[in-house]
Amino acid sequence: MRLILASASPRRAQLLREMRLRFHVAPTAVDEWHDETANPERLVRHNCRLKAIEGARRHPDEPVLAADSTVSIDGCNLDKPSDLAVARGMLRRLAGRTHAVYTGVSVIFRPEKIEETICVCSEVTFKSLEEGDIEGYLATVNPLDKAGAYGIQAGRELIIDDVSGSVTNVMGLPVTETENLLRRHSLFDRLMARDDAMAVD
Numbered sequence: 001m002r003l004i005l006a007s008a009s010p011r012r013a014q015l016l017r018e019m020r021l022r023f024h025v026a027p028t029a030v031d032e033w034h035d036e037t038a039n040p041e042r043l044v045r046h047n048c049r050l051k052a053i054e055g056a057r058r059h060p061d062e063p064v065l066a067a068d069s070t071v072s073i074d075g076c077n078l079d080k081p082s083d084l085a086v087a088r089g090m091l092r093r094l095a096g097r098t099h100a101v102y103t104g105v106s107v108i109f110r111p112e113k114i115e116e117t118i119c120v121c122s123e124v125t126f127k128s129l130e131e132g133d134i135e136g137y138l139a140t141v142n143p144l145d146k147a148g149a150y151g152i153q154a155g156r157e158l159i160i161d162d163v164s165g166s167v168t169n170v171m172g173l174p175v176t177e178t179e180n181l182l183r184r185h186s187l188f189d190r191l192m193a194r195d196d197a198m199a200v201d
Helices: 010-018 040-058 084-094 131-138 167-171 175-184
Strands: 003-005 023-025 064-073 076-078 098-109 114-126 160-164
Touching: 003 010, 010 023, 010 167, 040 064, 040 098, 040 114, 064 084, 084 131, 098 167, 098 175, 114 167, 114 175, 167 175
Parallel strands: 003 023, 003 064
Antiparallel strands: 064 076, 064 098, 098 114, 114 160
């Protein structure tokens, strides 16, 4: 058995590798719900379930995992920035403040009638940032593929002061909660790789 990862995120794939699971990367193209003022938990739950349903349609005989993340501050959801100017604006908005990161995770396995979606929330506090700090960060990472224009796995020391809750949730996949989700449905042990040659194909 292998897990279908319905995501193109290299960070999510890396976390599954670290969990030592056998998986296949198969991103889905769905019409995600984008709404800056929507309830962030409802938003990520909807989008990750939408991706998982499409993944299960394409891979009806295999378990599918999908995830979706958003950054929430001042009642506004920050998606991936469209360009560097938008990224700068997001980082200025987050600077010196605490915001929430929501990640929804959905698992569907049709043959065993498994379908469950969870949501995990972490809080991230940014350092106070000057323009030079923001430019230095943008020179270090690519902000355009990250909700809120930042990631925690690279350049963390440049912008982040503190994280409350799951750090891997901020990376895009809460590892402990995802493992618990798979274990709840007796999938985790069946998906574990037996050696270092993990089947990521």
